[in-house]
Amino acid sequence: MAVGSQSARPLHGIPLRRYDPSPAGGIPPCHPWLADTQAKVIRGEAVGLVVRQLLDEGFAPDLVIGHPGWGELLALPDLLPGVPVLHQQEFVYRTTGADYGFDPAVDPPDWAGATRVRLRRSLQLHALDTFRCGVTATWFQWSSVPAPFRDRVQVIHEGVDTERITPQAPEGESDELRLANRGLVIGQGEELVTFVNRNLEPMRGFHTFLRMLPLLQELRPEARVVVIGGDGISYGNPPPGGGSWRTWLLRELEGRIALDRVHFVGRVPPRVLHAVFRLSRCHVYLTVPFVLGWSMLEAMACGAVVVGSRTPPVQEVLEPGVNGLLVDFFDHEALARQVAEVLAEPARFQPLAEAARRTVVDRYDLRSRSLPALLALVDQLLAGSSGPVPIEPPASLAPLLLPG
16 A cells, blocks of 8 residues: 555555645644745644544555655654554755755855754654664765664665666667657767756756856867756755746856757656667766765666766765766866767777676666665564664775764
8 A cells, every 4th residue: 555645656556545735724834944844744644644544444554665754654653553664764964064055156054054954854863763774775875864873774775777777779769869849869979968867956066067068069069968857946946036047057158058069858758868878978967965866877777978076975886987987066177078088089988888887787786686675674674673784884985974
């Protein structure tokens, strides 16, 4: 049985019971600092009402799997005492050392902002204190968990289906990419640079990427650029004056970029995303110290040469000169020169692409790594285990991890 919001997508073969996050009479006013907490409490109450109804109907769960970040698990310890809960502890907010304040030019830190971060963190700590077992995707994300709770959290990546996401196009599909509704045709052998975010925003380095384009186009005038992602805000603040970061940055760079060779294609389905990765001669992935996006690993699985930011989430995966390349997050000129070098000498950098795919297969494969580890943890919990076996990160990653 699954419980989800009105917009939740059902999972094949699993009944979905939806909850309504809109309380009767509307959302009551509160202090702006508490708006995020209030929204999560409202979701927690709504999910609690659905679970109470399911229990009245005779439903008796053996295990709960969920994400505490939206508040949906808040009432479950009181409704389901004794039922183990496996929660996804994605990233615990911090006022120092992580995403907050990393890019002060875009998101300047102040005492009020820090207080809001600590308030958002409070419900994450509630989940860690309440539930005995959590999972997180990477060691850097694990290190965001305060030291007293780290023995409750296992590192198990969600997994990449490397049998489906490969450098070879699926049987019956062309190696050429056509996006007819956008007038875009890309074939093999082009100097294609790719960049992907769910939403195009500075927290994922979009400003650095766009600012490197004038120099890149000077160095490689035949390069084509495909940018995939929406214009909303997933993380951080909107630009000054509102609107999208894409519009704001293109206004800053007006007249300096040949836009006929830069294609903003919005969001695309996975099949198209992977086709873009297969054609990419150089994929750029940038992020502040935060959750590592799936897109970088999927690009690596498709055999793209990845140039990433020299930030801990990326450094955990990419070893420069071995399976990828690294540049400073803020240095758009260094980024342009590194990308131009990859475009100019594809054969020289092909071994990095091959090693990148091996990295994903060896460490993040869905079928041989992630899924067996997750199922083993579920079996432990169903057998009565109180939680995961305490684990320690590899010593080589110690410089990248956040202090406890």
